[in-house]
Amino acid sequence: MNCQRLLQGFVASIVILLTACAQSPQKITVDPMFPPTTSRPGNGEPLHVRVSDQRANKVLGSRGGVYRETATFSIANDLSLAVQPPLERHLAALGFNVDSLNPNTVDLHVIFESLVYNHPKNDSVGHDMDMAAIVRVEASRQDGSNYKGRYKVKRNEKFFNAPSTAQNVEKVNALVVEVLENMLDDPQLMSFIRER
Numbered sequence: 001m002n003c004q005r006l007l008q009g010f011v012a013s014i015v016i017l018l019t020a021c022a023q024s025p026q027k028i029t030v031d032p033m034f035p036p037t038t039s040r041p042g043n044g045e046p047l048h049v050r051v052s053d054q055r056a057n058k059v060l061g062s063r064g065g066v067y068r069e070t071a072t073f074s075i076a077n078d079l080s081l082a083v084q085p086p087l088e089r090h091l092a093a094l095g096f097n098v099d100s101l102n103p104n105t106v107d108l109h110v111i112f113e114s115l116v117y118n119h120p121k122n123d124s125v126g127h128d129m130d131m132a133a134i135v136r137v138e139a140s141r142q143d144g145s146n147y148k149g150r151y152k153v154k155r156n157e158k159f160f161n162a163p164s165t166a167q168n169v170e171k172v173n174a175l176v177v178e179v180l181e182n183m184l185d186d187p188q189l190m191s192f193i194r195e196r
Contacts, residue, residue, distance in 0.1 A: 061118025
């Protein structure tokens with residue numbers, strides 16, 4: 001009888017431990033990969049790129065579960081340093097002259113205001129994930145002219161089970177790329193960069 005109770009207690013402890021581990025905080029490495037492009041709309045226009053992380057909340061969101069307050073998603077690396085090099089390479093592939101010393105160079109300051117990857121607190125079937133990103137851009141020239149824009153991506157995806165670590169990394173990086181592509185699709189921003 002004592003052995004059976006001991007075994008039940010041991011099994012219960014293991015289940016609790018596994019549950020806690022399954023909902024432990026998770027760090028996601030940001031490493032955005034832009035799709036290849038064949039168009040070169042940049043036409044050699046000079047650009048200097050800066051990326052800043054000005055998010056008020058550095059936590060992406062919660063993984064859900066009983067301990068949702070501590071079962072969080074956060075970024076493992078520096079968001080600015082992770083985004084700037086691939087963004088520069090992408091802009092160069094689009095035909096812009098990145099880090100040019102030309103006096104007409106446009107300073108393109110990309111500012112991350114928000115990045116959300118969160119399992120909402122609900123009892124719906126499946127595993128929902130709320131995803132959102134907000135980026136602000138401040139483009140300026142030495143003559144004092146400037147252009148400001150703000151771009152937002154927001155969506156919800158449903159998974160049958162909680163997404164794997166690989167899926168989480170893929171979704172967050174895809175979100176970063178999507179909001180930056182929305183920025184680059186802004187015709188007014190492109191028009192400002194091309195002005196001489």
